[in-house]
Amino acid sequence: LIYTENIFDGSREDLINKVSxxxxxKRFEHVLRVEDMALQLADKWHVDAELASIAALTHDYAKERSDKDFLRKIEEKQLDSDLINWGNNIWHGVVGAEMVKDELGIMHEDILNAIRQHTTGATTMTKLSQILYMADYIEAGRDFPGVEEVRALAFEDLAASVGWQTAHTLSFLLSKEVRVYPGTLLTYNTWSVDK
Ligand code: GDP
Ligand code: FE
Ligand code: FE
Ligand code: FE
Structure with missing residues (x-):
């Protein structure tokens, strides 16, 4: 895949180097598998391959950053002050997108929104965002009950697969009795119910 759209200032190989x-x-290998799945879904659902590749390669870019780094970025960018009550699971997407923008120079808002939404989803998701949300969940290294069913569903009915993932993630969070991010509940109400 050759980048031609100048969304990232460099080649795919340059971006891979920065992300790695x-x-x-281990996490870098996950990222490459997410890219592979995102490219397959992009082909199926007629989404631009370069956008899918860049979103996938950068989606977990900030995942190994310190809490201090995230809190500093929340302050610097004046992001929603409720974010300080959450942690890495929520920050690496929502706040991580700002690091992708500031450190990798990727300004494309559709890509940044897909990164922001990749963990929790959102009420409004572009096809690119749905693809990243699903690719992260069903990449070839994932193994959980129902993974083959939801892999097939993502290629048959992308929106239904978003609903499937959200319902299962919500149930998983409830079973662990951890706090559910309000955005996750909004995604559930929009994509998983009455579909
Ligand atoms: P990864 O970065 O590839 O591991 O995957 P994700 O970014 O999709 O998810 C990161 C973690 O966030 C997973 O362990 C999810 O179960 C967890 N997660 C997703 N939604 C919520 C939520 O609403 N609340 C909390 N506390 N965790 C969540
Ligand atoms: Fe993630
Ligand atoms: Fe995910
Ligand atoms: Fe991921």
Whole structure:
């Protein structure tokens, strides 16, 4: 895949180099599998391959950053002050998108929104955002009950697969009795109910 749209100032290989430097080998391999799945979904659902590749390669760019880094970025960018009550799981997407913008120079708002939404989803999601949300969940290394069913569903009915993931993630969070991010509930009400 050759980048031609000048969304990132460099080649795909340059971007891979930057991302690999920010991540452990294990997480970097996850990122490459997410890209592979995102490209398959982009082909199926007629989304631009370069956008899918860049979103996938950068979605977990900030995942290994310190809490201090995230709190500093929330302050610097004057993001929603409720964010300080959450942690890495929520920050690495919502706040991580600002690091992708500021450190990798990627300004494309559709890509940044897909990164912001990749963990919790959102009420309004572009096809690119739905693809990243699903690719992260069903990449070839994922293994959980129903993974083959939801992998097939993502290629048959993308919106229904978003609903499936959200319902299952919500149930998983409730079973662990951890706090549910309000955005996750909004995603559930929009995508998982009455569909
Ligand atoms: P990863 O970065 O590839 O591991 O995957 P994600 O970014 O999709 O998810 C990161 C973690 O956030 C997972 O362990 C999810 O279960 C968790 N998560 C998703 N939604 C919520 C939420 O509403 N609340 C909390 N506390 N965790 C969540
Ligand atoms: Fe993530
Ligand atoms: Fe995810
Ligand atoms: Fe991920």
């Amino acid at each position: 430097q920010a991540l452990s080998q």
